[in-house]
Amino acid sequence: MPNRGLWNCPSANSRPRRVPVLAVEDTSYRLSLQAHEKIDCTILLLEGNTPKLEDLKCIIYDWTPVFVSRPFALSSALHLKRLCVLGAPFPVDFGDQVHQLQFIDIRAAHHGRHSLADLVKCLTQGPSLTTSNLSIYGPSSIAQRHYLHTLNLGLSAANDPYLLFDRLFLPSIKHLDLMLRRCTTADWPHLASMLKRSCPPLTYLYLHGVPMT
Structure with missing residues (x-):
């Protein structure tokens, strides 16, 4: 699969420049993000047009519980098949539409943002889902x-x-x-x-x- 819109932040000393707008005309693309900075990684998606995004992987090494400010709406990436976020809470708005996710892996060290209701939506609205790994935190599920x-x-x-x-x-x-x-x-x-x-x-x-x- 061709890589499009690749953006890396490889060292703690480097400062991220203005986030590029993600808009491509090719059939599909992949976004890979590695960040040491306390950045809002959803800006990469929220400031661009990503209808053809199929593969998203984020690895966040340093973060605070408030730095992810807005949920990532699956409706903005209708063709997304693989979503992997490691190290930081990454709230996902599953919406009410059927999604195309086949693989979802969101593992936060602490303070996960997903509830049992989110998990139910992920499962019931994803007919193609083969692997689901979500950190569920918050109040009692009772x-x-x-x-x-x-x-x-x-x-x-x-x-x-x-x-x-x-x-x-x-x-x-x-x-x-x-x-x-x-x-x-x-x-x-x-x-x-x-x-x-x-x-x-x-x-x-x-x-x-x-x-x-």
């Missing part, structure tokens, strides 16, 4: 709703709420109505695990189409 006492959900098989129930903590739930249309699994243990975790004063439970053994 969604606590201490005051919720009534919950009614009716979903199709395409919207299986297992990810939600695996995270829910509902210690006050009294009325629970759950309907799963055309569920094809033989067992759905996520409700039982949520109830065991929450120990609620449940007085009404209605299940329709929820397989439980």
Whole structure:
């Protein structure tokens, strides 16, 4: 694959010059960045037009938790197939569109910027994804709703709420109505695990189409 828009910052003594605008007319290109400076590496992408970018690799040796100021929107690089960022938090806005990523590897030493919701988006919107390595940090992945006492959900098989129930903590739930249309699994243990975790004063439970053994 031809290299286009190659930009390196190889030593701590060198100062990065004005970031070049990334705009090419070739079929594809690759961007490789190595930086010792506390720079915002997303400027390379945000100040240019990168619709044909297919391969992006960033290695950041020195950084502070605030130097990455803006998320990288996948919508600005619709043909991106490989994304690798090592050493620094690199927030990615997965958006709502289907992406073409095949390989994503974002490993931050500390203070990762991705949540469990980001991971779900990455997986559900990437039909070509073969490798995913994301650092997930932040608050507990358990969604606590201490005051919720009534919950009614009716979903199709395409919207299986297992990810939600695996995270829910509902210690006050009294009325629970759950309907799963055309569920094809033989067992759905996520409700039982949520109830065991929450120990609620449940007085009404209605299940329709929820397989439980």
